[in-house]
Amino acid sequence: MIMDAMLNNLLRRLHSESKNSIGYPVSRDFDYSALAPFLEVAINNIGDPFLEGTYHLETHAMEREVLDFYARVFRAEPNQYWGYVTNGGSESNLYGLYLARELYPKGMVYYSESTHYSVQKNIHLLNMPSIAIRSQENGEIDYDDLYQTILLNRQQPVIMLINVGTTMTEAIDDLNRIREILRKLAIHHFYIHVDGALAGAYAAWLDPKPTFDFADGVDSIAISGHKFIGSPFPCGVVLTKKQHRDRIARSISYINNLDTTISGSRNGHAPLFLWYTLSQLGEAGMQQRLKHSQRMATYLLTQLRLMGIQAWKNEGAITVVFPAPSKIIRDKWQLATDNGQSHVICMPHVSYKQLDAFLADMKAVPVTKSQEIAVSV
Numbered sequence: 001m002i003m004d005a006m007l008n009n010l011l012r013r014l015h016s017e018s019k020n021s022i023g024y025p026v027s028r029d030f031d032y033s034a035l036a037p038f039l040e041v042a043i044n045n046i047g048d049p050f051l052e053g054t055y056h057l058e059t060h061a062m063e064r065e066v067l068d069f070y071a072r073v074f075r076a077e078p079n080q081y082w083g084y085v086t087n088g089g090s091e092s093n094l095y096g097l098y099l100a101r102e103l104y105p106k107g108m109v110y111y112s113e114s115t116h117y118s119v120q121k122n123i124h125l126l127n128m129p130s131i132a133i134r135s136q137e138n139g140e141i142d143y144d145d146l147y148q149t150i151l152l153n154r155q156q157p158v159i160m161l162i163n164v165g166t167t168m169t170e171a172i173d174d175l176n177r178i179r180e181i182l183r184k185l186a187i188h189h190f191y192i193h194v195d196g197a198l199a200g201a202y203a204a205w206l207d208p209k210p211t212f213d214f215a216d217g218v219d220s221i222a223i224s225g226h227k228f229i230g231s232p233f234p235c236g237v238v239l240t241k242k243q244h245r246d247r248i249a250r251s252i253s254y255i256n257n258l259d260t261t262i263s264g265s266r267n268g269h270a271p272l273f274l275w276y277t278l279s280q281l282g283e284a285g286m287q288q289r290l291k292h293s294q295r296m297a298t299y300l301l302t303q304l305r306l307m308g309i310q311a312w313k314n315e316g317a318i319t320v321v322f323p324a325p326s327k328i329i330r331d332k333w334q335l336a337t338d339n340g341q342s343h344v345i346c347m348p349h350v351s352y353k354q355l356d357a358f359l360a361d362m363k364a365v366p367v368t369k370s371q372e373i374a375v376s377v
């Protein structure tokens with residue numbers, strides 16, 4: 001059978017590529033075989049997860065449990081939060097910015113230049129005015145530049161997009177310092193959205209714990225589901241205050257009563273898969289996975305430095321950054337590269353064995369200055 005052969009080849013290729021995948025933040029330590037029977041059902045979570053619709057092939061109850069899990073972790077006020085399972089971190093960010101724009105149509109969006117590329121596109125889609133702020137070497141926003149820039153635009157409400165784990169270096173913007181800036185400039189109208197696509201899913205268990213959640217005063221948080229939690233397909237979560245969602249639910253009630261999500265039809269398997277992992281692991285299991293990732297990152301960092309490579313990482317991060325190695329290594333290990341820097345992200349499935357194989361390759365093909373320079377941005 002030609003189709004059988006094609007499927008077998010594809011599966012073999014995916015499994016084989018999967019072995020060397022240490023450059024992108026995608027967890028692979030999952031086993032969803034128990035959920036296979038659910039592939040026989042046409043599930044669709046259309047509509048608001050907190051409301052009953054006329055389509056009954058849905059997993060809204062599991063979706064609410066996923067939201068409830070992270071609402072607790074993010075210290076949202078019980079019954080005062082809202083959210084839904086999205087198609088990924090990008091949609092979650094789009095949603096947060098959308099709520100911000102509805103609250104402050106004249107607001108100015110500020111984000112660091114280390115921010116994920118999808119955010120600029122979202123801002124463009126929403127037609128919002130925005131200013132990119134300089135980043136520090138480690139990928140964290142430059143607070144002086146932020147202060148000076150807001151100072152020049154004091155008449156406008158501030159829509160602040162903060163990173164909890166930037167894409168390249170897993171830097172975390174310091175919300176305390178940003179709030180201090182807003183206080184100094186007497187900005188009373190502001191909205192804070194957290195892009196926690198990668199690190200938001202585990203930031204609550206970092207020690208020291210960053211300031212980034214609802215009790216710290218943020219308005220919405222975006223995380224990806226397929227990154228740290230792990231899922232065979234992309235998905236994400238967005239959480240916000242119920243009051244923000246009520247505003248947009250009202251404003252478009254003419255068209256369709258409580259059409260509160262961006263997509264109409266929504267993936268009904270994603271909430272089921274996320275629920276499955278979160279229920280099995282609980283907070284303790286998630287914390288353990290983070291500890292493992294951090295151990296792997298520290299090991300990799302130490303070994304690279306012993307080899308004389310100028311590797312570094314942000315405190316608590318599971319992303320190890322180093323000068324881009326040769327193209328052979330970047331291809332084999334699927335290393336994302338930007339500005340002459342590559343990174344390995346020690347997701348929970350990454351093992352000593354895998355890192356040792358990578359380190360052996362790094363030893364065999366050392367970095368040369370010319371290779372560093374040859375890497376395009």
Ligand SMILES: *Cc1c(COP(=O)(O)O)cnc(C)c1O
Nearest residue numbers: 088089090116166167197198224
């Ligand atoms: C991955 C990522 C995104 C985009 O999330 P998707 O789930 O890929 O849509 C946004 N911001 C950051 C910091 C990311 O790492």
